[in-house]
Amino acid sequence: MKRLQDKKILLGVSGGIAVYKAVELLRLLVKEGADVSVVMTKNAERFVTPLTFETLSLNPVRTDMFSMSERGKISHIEDPGLADLIIVAPATGNIIGKFASGIADDLLSTIFMALASPILIAPAMNNRMWRSPAVVRNVSRLKEWGANFVGPATGDLACGTAGEGRLETPENILATAIALLKKGEDMAGINLLVTAGGTHEYIDPVRFIGNRSSGKMGYAIASAAKRRGANVTLVTGPTDIPPPEGINIVQVTSANEMCEAVLAIAGGVDATIMAAAVADFSPVSQAGSKIKKEEGGISLQLSKNRDILKEMSKAGIGGVMVGFAAETENLIANARKKLKEKGLQLVVANDVSEPDKVFGADTNKVVLVEAEGEKEFPTMSKREAASVILDRLVQRYLKVSND
């Protein structure tokens, strides 16, 4: 069976000696059943003519930002959302730089700016260029924005040297593209409950006890799961993050409200990921009017809140249960304790001893802790962290077959 049947792929080709390999990649994509449209930069045209790509793709090749597509719409606005995947191969240091800097002065870079499809970038350049601070920064920025990369490979380079910089083989680019497209659907039909943000425990009508959670981690997980096809319900404490499209959002304020909301939803889900920083304590009573300044200060009496995850485990609801552990010491030991006490399958442990590096940050450094062992990841964007958490959830707990 053809693995890319019914898939629409936009192949972006920028100028470098490796353009000839993009011809072979196109052949492989078409052989797997993909409908491929090619966009070439002016420099790419100097290496191979559009006619070669046109003949193999059976589609017109576009090189000009101001041409109208066959259906009469402006091509660069129309294409990005229509493709199931955009592949840029070869991607030169120049086009990577344009993507990362918001420069849109040709069709391919303009398509990137209007991007609404997943993208796979296959770089090819001289090894010193690949290691240059500009390219390293640009690649890391694009990864943070969600771009996927394959290669470059190591070997002989066109400039006569050897090193890292060769375009990955067409076969490997094809395999990565197929894996990415599969991943885009690997949570289809899964009902997922995610919590995010901190809770506010009001003392009086204007003051509350809160915590530093921004909601970024939980929102990243919810959005990533949505992209992978899951039906996502996000129970969120107060945050500044705009609600992601296509996700069922339940807004709550206090730990008690979050508990009620989660328990009401958890009966019908396949998995739960609790990324919210739920207050462990709340004031025993809330003053009906603003508390006036007292000479000697005031004392607050706090009582322990219900533990949401524990209640879910006890009730046998929530499906596969993933909790977080935010720890300032003994990260793994404390995460293991939570795994056991809260009846979880997986704990995402993050060290918050330097709170600014996690709370409100765009990055996180997580360890996935399970009964049998743990896996540590380097610092990565919260988007990437969401991806590794979901990968584990899908592969270990939700996957129904191996094809």
Ligand code: PMT
């Ligand atoms: O929101 P960001 O700024 O992006 O920051 C991300 C984060 C640091 C908030 C996130 O990565 C994180 O660690 N979330 C969990 C924070 C937390 O409350 O950890 P905990 O170790 O106190 O709780 C352990 C687990 O029990 C958590 O999954 C928590 O949601 C859950 N819990 C906690 C209290 C409670 N009453 N009921 C619960 O179910």
